Amino acid sequence: MLKIAILVWLVLATTFAGAAVLAVLSIPSLAGQDMRLIPIAAGVGAVVAIPFALIIAKRILALTATKA
Secondary structure, three states, rough: OOOHHHHHHHHHHHHHHHHHHHHHHOOOHHHHHHHHHHHHHHHHHHHHHHHHHHHHHHHHHHHHHOOO
């Protein structure tokens, strides 16, 4: 399951990190703090994607498991 979770995490981490960075860039009140907040937002997005990747990997395995 770990291999599938890592592959799913690669996609989700990129998506969540991009969405978090986009949120930081689109909020006008954060204009002066962009350079400090962008790496933090990207890191948080990547970490938040971990549980989602595990859940999705479990569901993929459950759906593709062969029933004996």
